[in-house]
Amino acid sequence: MAKNAIDLSVDFCGVHFHNPFLLSSSPVANSAEMVARSFEAGWSGVVFKTLNSDRLPIVHPSPRMAAVDYGRKQMVAVQNVEQISDRPLKDNLTEFLYLKKNYPDHIIISSIMGFFADEWEYLAKVSEDNGADMLELNFSCPHMCIEGSGHKVGQAFHLIEQFTERVKKAVSIPVIAKMTPNITDMTEPAIFAKNGGADAISAINTVSGISGIDLDDFVPRPNVFGIGAVSGTSGPAIKPIGLHFIADMAKCEEIGLPLSGIGGIETWIDALEYILLGASTIQVTTGIMHFGYRIVEDMIEGLSDCMAQQGITKLSDLIGKALPNLQPTDQFDLDRQGVAQYNLDKCIGCGQCHIVCQDAAGQAIDWDIENRRPQLIEDKCLSCMICSFVCPVPGLISFKEMPKDWRRRETAVMDKNLENELEYEPFTKEGPHECTY
Amino acid sequence: MSAADRFKHMNKGFDLGQALAEADRCLLCHDAPCSRGCPAETDPGAFIRKLRFQNITGAIRTIKTNNIMGGACGVLCPTARLCEKECSARLKSLERPEGADSPIQIGKIQRFLIEHGWQTGFQVFEKPAARPEKVAVVGSGPSGLSCAAELAQDGYQVTIFEERPEPGGVLRYGVVAYRFDMAFLEKEMQDIKNLGITFQCNHRIDGPEGAEKLLQDGFDAVFLGPGLWDAARLKPDAPAIDGLYSSVKYLSMLRDGRFNDIHQKVKDKTVAVIGGGSVAMDCVESAVKLDAKDVYLVYRRSYSQMPAESDERIEALEAGVHYLLLNQPVDFITSKQNCLTGLKLVRTQLGAPDESGRRTPELIKGSDWVLDADIVVEAIGNKAEDASPQWYPNVKVNNRNLIEVDAETGQTSVKGIFAGGDIIRGPALVVQAVQDGKVAAKAIKTYLNKQEA
Numbered sequence: 001m002a003k004n005a006i007d008l009s010v011d012f013c014g015v016h017f018h019n020p021f022l023l024s025s026s027p028v029a030n031s032a033e034m035v036a037r038s039f040e041a042g043w044s045g046v047v048f049k050t051l052n053s054d055r056l057p058i059v060h061p062s063p064r065m066a067a068v069d070y071g072r073k074q075m076v077a078v079q080n081v082e083q084i085s086d087r088p089l090k091d092n093l094t095e096f097l098y099l100k101k102n103y104p105d106h107i108i109i110s111s112i113m114g115f116f117a118d119e120w121e122y123l124a125k126v127s128e129d130n131g132a133d134m135l136e137l138n139f140s141c142p143h144m145c146i147e148g149s150g151h152k153v154g155q156a157f158h159l160i161e162q163f164t165e166r167v168k169k170a171v172s173i174p175v176i177a178k179m180t181p182n183i184t185d186m187t188e189p190a191i192f193a194k195n196g197g198a199d200a201i202s203a204i205n206t207v208s209g210i211s212g213i214d215l216d217d218f219v220p221r222p223n224v225f226g227i228g229a230v231s232g233t234s235g236p237a238i239k240p241i242g243l244h245f246i247a248d249m250a251k252c253e254e255i256g257l258p259l260s261g262i263g264g265i266e267t268w269i270d271a272l273e274y275i276l277l278g279a280s281t282i283q284v285t286t287g288i289m290h291f292g293y294r295i296v297e298d299m300i301e302g303l304s305d306c307m308a309q310q311g312i313t314k315l316s317d318l319i320g321k322a323l324p325n326l327q328p329t330d331q332f333d334l335d336r337q338g339v340a341q342y343n344l345d346k347c348i349g350c351g352q353c354h355i356v357c358q359d360a361a362g363q364a365i366d367w368d369i370e371n372r373r374p375q376l377i378e379d380k381c382l383s384c385m386i387c388s389f390v391c392p393v394p395g396l397i398s399f400k401e402m403p404k405d406w407r408r409r410e411t412a413v414m415d416k417n418l419e420n421e422l423e424y425e426p427f428t429k430e431g432p433h434e435c436t437y
Numbered sequence: 438m439s440a441a442d443r444f445k446h447m448n449k450g451f452d453l454g455q456a457l458a459e460a461d462r463c464l465l466c467h468d469a470p471c472s473r474g475c476p477a478e479t480d481p482g483a484f485i486r487k488l489r490f491q492n493i494t495g496a497i498r499t500i501k502t503n504n505i506m507g508g509a510c511g512v513l514c515p516t517a518r519l520c521e522k523e524c525s526a527r528l529k530s531l532e533r534p535e536g537a538d539s540p541i542q543i544g545k546i547q548r549f550l551i552e553h554g555w556q557t558g559f560q561v562f563e564k565p566a567a568r569p570e571k572v573a574v575v576g577s578g579p580s581g582l583s584c585a586a587e588l589a590q591d592g593y594q595v596t597i598f599e600e601r602p603e604p605g606g607v608l609r610y611g612v613v614a615y616r617f618d619m620a621f622l623e624k625e626m627q628d629i630k631n632l633g634i635t636f637q638c639n640h641r642i643d644g645p646e647g648a649e650k651l652l653q654d655g656f657d658a659v660f661l662g663p664g665l666w667d668a669a670r671l672k673p674d675a676p677a678i679d680g681l682y683s684s685v686k687y688l689s690m691l692r693d694g695r696f697n698d699i700h701q702k703v704k705d706k707t708v709a710v711i712g713g714g715s716v717a718m719d720c721v722e723s724a725v726k727l728d729a730k731d732v733y734l735v736y737r738r739s740y741s742q743m744p745a746e747s748d749e750r751i752e753a754l755e756a757g758v759h760y761l762l763l764n765q766p767v768d769f770i771t772s773k774q775n776c777l778t779g780l781k782l783v784r785t786q787l788g789a790p791d792e793s794g795r796r797t798p799e800l801i802k803g804s805d806w807v808l809d810a811d812i813v814v815e816a817i818g819n820k821a822e823d824a825s826p827q828w829y830p831n832v833k834v835n836n837r838n839l840i841e842v843d844a845e846t847g848q849t850s851v852k853g854i855f856a857g858g859d860i861i862r863g864p865a866l867v868v869q870a871v872q873d874g875k876v877a878a879k880a881i882k883t884y885l886n887k888q889e890a
Contacts, residue, residue, distance in 0.1 A: 073461075266490065267490045267491040267492070268490075268491065269491050294486070295490055298486070298495060299490075299492075301494070301498075302487075302490065302491060302495055305492070305494035305495065392454075394452070394453065
């Protein structure tokens with residue numbers, strides 16, 4: 001299929017985006033100069049850095065970020081203590097005018113955060129009046145200490161509804177509510193947002209965390225002159241959390257709103273995973289912090305090629321396509337069992353599979369010292385598949401289903417004789433049966 | 438392993454995991470310096486980044502749309518002195534030895550991507566709308582193929598004329614198979630054939646005005662990329678000697694069906710190869726693989742002056758080749774039956790620099806000696822066939838019979854005739870020929886558009 005026949009455009013709350021890739025509200029969307037360059041690179045829209053009303057002075061802590069490295073790998077996550085925009089409101093609004101004038105086909109979403117209803121309303125109104133195509137209500141900034149602001153709102157559901165309602169009454173452009181992941185169940189606040197009139201939900205904002213502690217002075221990072229603080233963590237490490245919240249909301253019929261997926265997106269594959277779980281737009285910050293706006297080129301090309309190869313012309317046909325396959329754990333068919341299978345022709349003899357199976361699994365892999373090869377004892381294999389995660393050779397270890405009558409050996413007891421000394425009566429009381437384990 | 442087997446396959450390349458790991462090591466530089474190091478304008482900065490971000494199809498597209506011979510270049514390019522020389526990862530190690538890093542293996546990543554495209558069946562090119570203009574390409578080596586592919590991608594009707602039975606030029610008949618194997622070449626040729634180019638093999642364009650006549654035979658433009666297939670010889674006028682080969686003939690025999698003949702000739706014999714370039718290195722190393730008893734590399738200058746790449750020189754040494762440096766061959770010693778028995782050498786020492794800046798080897802009087810040898814291969818350079826100017830009498834050539842062209846366009850002195858590859862610059866890299874073909878193709882498009890207007 002011709003690549004140019006691929007349509008990556010999406011309609012999100014009735015607004016047309018020529019592709020689903022947006023800058024999320026953050027330092028990467030701090031000024032029109034930056035956003036203009038991102039548009040040139042291929043991003044279809046921006047959620048501008050959260051506006052403030054100039055009522056309170058905004059001063060960012062210094063330094064304001066710290067990275068989490070893993071081995072040689074830099075920046076698997078980033079922790080930041082940034083605040084909302086420290087620029088004067090009129091400067092930010094002037095930037096909107098510039099962007100709308102010069103990039104009329106690109107979408108400007110104004111992120112706003114107030115501390116009380118009047119302030120929310122005011123920010124919403126000036127955004128709409130100065131060219132914003134949509135609003136995103138920041139109920140989720142994790143760096144606000146004042147009750148009634150940032151993720152403190154996101155955790156106080158009635159405030160979400162109240163502020164959303166006020167904003168909706170003040171403007172006619174679509175309104176997105178941005179959720180904090182620093183709660184247990186996101187569907188609840190999302191429903192409050194919907195009741196307040198929100199047109200869409202975006203998630204996730206940063207996950208509260210501590211990136212590390214300097215062992216010289218015991219100060220958690222980033223070290224702001226002797227003080228560290230729990231603050232927002234982002235980047236590839238948090239993608240599983242973002243995917244889970246998006247999927248939860250997509251599956252919740254009561255919400256039924258379009259979703260914007262955020263969290264650890266760097267490649268077209270990450271983006272597509274969010275889309276398959278129900279997101280129709282994608283927002284990125286940490287990927288850009290690490291590599292720059294240029295990564296969108298590979299998101300566009302990689303996604304287009306993938307769709308062309310699968311014969312899918314419209315991206316919107318892929319939204320939510322993985323959701324039917326996502327079910328609660330009690331839907332698993334536990335009668336079907338399998339084991340790891342080894343293609344030893346490929347084995348290089350490192351023995352990592354043996355180590356992890358000994359210490360973290362079923363002791364199902366013996367070690368042939370002579371030949372430096374693992375020997376699988378099939379009926380002890382738990383099918384955890386950890387061995388395949390540590391194996392350095394792709395395709396050596398895979399999962400295979402066993403016949404219906406196959407049984408796994410029970411884990412052996414060290415000394416059966418000690419049973420005589422047991423102090424033990426079986427538990428006999430009746431209880432619920434829904435949960436099978 | 439039999440001698441024949443040693444010539445069948447080149448070294449294995451990266452697999453996906455290795456390529457991703459290498460891409461992961463790349464610093465993804467701003468204004469990537471590697472991308473400025475390629476004579477054919479390959480953009481490793483872009484294709485490595487694309488690989489890094491799982492846009493593997495895009496990475497393949499980046500290579501192939503710029504260089505249809507991207508696979509061949511990935512295998513054959515002396516990357517250490519081109520793209521990889523500019524690599525910031527390498528510079529980092531120079532600045533900071535404690536963080537030592539080697540340059541990203543760009544050539545190997547490039548080769549992987551092309552092979553991955555073949556494995557997964559990814560087609561880079563979509564069928565273009567056909568155009569009426571017809572272009573003749575003379576020679577199916579790297580420059581001709583590159584020119585033809587660039588034109589065919591835009592729908593031009595291209596016919597390639599090749600005098601040998603199979604296309605590929607130097608890639609098929611001039612490179613040893615353990616450096617670049619047939620299976621790989623065939624796959625890359627298939628990519629080119631898929632563009633809809635017509636190949637006329639066993640079709641030599643020569644004779645009086647043979648090449649120029651193509652313009653009267655219905656072709657709107659002609660590209661000449663015949664390469665250089667005559668060998669420079671130590672004694673050009675000497676009668677033929679049994680056991681004396683030019684590198685052109687010797688290397689061709691390894692690939693054109695005469696492998697067993699040359700194997701029988703070389704096996705258990707003493708071989709001397711004259712020259713210090715990459716071709717000489719292929720000759721000595723292949724002689725070792727052909728079970729020669731002893732292989733000598735005879736070079737009149739010093740080790741560091743050899744034009745061959747550093748890794749090739751070391752590889753040949755390790756393979757067991759004896760280096761006879763600072764020795765000037767002056768004559769061939771033959772038996773009464775005109776069989777070669779030795780090579781007469783005179784020892785040299787380095788004198789004052791010549792105009793190229795290299796110190797000149799000067800003969801040491803009275804130091805002549807004879808190296809016993811059964812086979813001598815002369816690898817001292819290729820040249821244009823003496824008769825070649827007659828095939829295009831109106832095309833201006835220089836005193837070495839190399840075609841003179843405008844460097845920006847490849848345009849010769851005859852309107853509508855373009856040229857590139859070794860025939861315009863003398864022996865050079867494959868990647869340089871690829872660029873010549875591309876440059877000429879772009880100029881041909883401009884020329885044909887003007888003709889129409």
